[in-house]
Amino acid sequence: MNKMPEFAILKVGDKEIQLPLVRGTEGDYAIDIARLRAETGMVTLDPSFMNTASCYSTITYIDGDNGILRYRGIPIEDLVKLGSFTKVAYLLVNGKLPTPEQSRNFSHLLNISSLLHEDMRHFFDHFPQGAHPMHILSTMINALAAFYPNVDLQSLSEDIDSSTARLISIVRTMAAVAYKKSIGEPVVYPRCDLKYCGNFLNMMFDSPVRPYVVRPEIERILNILFILHADHEQNCSTTAVRTVGSAQVNLYATISAGMSALSGPLHGGANQEVIKMLRLIEQDGNVDKFLKRAKDKNDPFRLMGFGHRVYKTYDPRADIIKKECHQLLETLEIRDSLLDVASEVEKAALNDEYFIERNLYPNVDFYTGIIYRAIGIPEDMFTVMFALARLPGWIAHWKEMIGHNTRIVRPRQVYIGKPRTPIF
């Protein structure tokens, strides 16, 4: 293979400048344009950042052409086998898998941080009936700054550690409280004898008249789903976290911004939209009609759970989830007709020229909703599940950003408005 040169040459008019090439550890190259404006007076234009790396990062590696995903160098397939979301959360936030002692300490920290301030519990009474839980949650996370010590880039590392554990643990409690309030049942408190995912299931589904027993296969699948969603490098919500955090906002407000970004239907909201779409297709009974609509540029309909900015092959997470989905439904002896519809849609799309040409494959969200339905999670909580899983990723990126002396994020623009238009 030809050796890459050390710089790219850019010619603008008569002027020629050299732009250094930087290389990632997996062999990716990028053109470093840090000196571009100073040397040419020009900026680059890249709407939606289709070609722009916004930072260096050591957290997650994705090879979208080959369907590879690794956290801190470890393949996602191995992390799924590890089967512990809290260990993977520790890995993302701290850079290494925990030793048994670190794991015990982290679990202890999660445990003692799991209770919601009693005064905050009353906030839930004042949201209108039917409010989306993602809106409730992003508001509540922002409010944490008024109840707990704030951390920002000047904070001591032990304060950052305790706020990290608080966020990972307490947002789970908040999610369960929001659900219990929405169905008018008494709130269930976290229990110190249950692990992270089992505790969440218990807070969601236990009731004084219908005691809940955590089934190991459901606890296992929740760990897997959370591991698969825990980070995905510079996606929309993580970029929101890095951008807002760069203004030196406290960690809670920063995470709340990520939460808001995730709620969009093109991002974390897609898992809920997939179920709506599958139901619509099932009612209609005509898969081809919906494929046709997805291909029609004059129709806003898109095949939800299909396509990805980075993956141009099968999303490795979707691959794992699809198998797990079939296996879980079999184990729980659940027959969900939406799984049949999903299989039919996938088969039709993967054989359709439009989807083949554009490399549109199922993404992580295509099968997750069917699993969540099977374990009793209501549809408007699907995105909340994604958000709980993504917390360690957001926190890891925030920590990485504050450690790099990052300057405030402030893109440029190309102004195409009116020229000077005086009114006097």
Ligand code: ACO
């Ligand atoms: N259905 C139909 N056509 C699609 C779809 C889809 N789901 N996704 C992309 N396309 C088409 C686009 O219209 C475009 O066609 P064109 O080249 O003829 O103009 C082409 O494929 C390229 O797509 P882009 O829009 O450039 O893809 P982009 O990277 O901007 O968007 C996104 C990625 C938002 C995920 C998109 O594929 C989409 O909307 N998918 C459905 C929503 C979804 O599943 N989101 C979850 C993403 S995963 C996550 O956030 C965890």
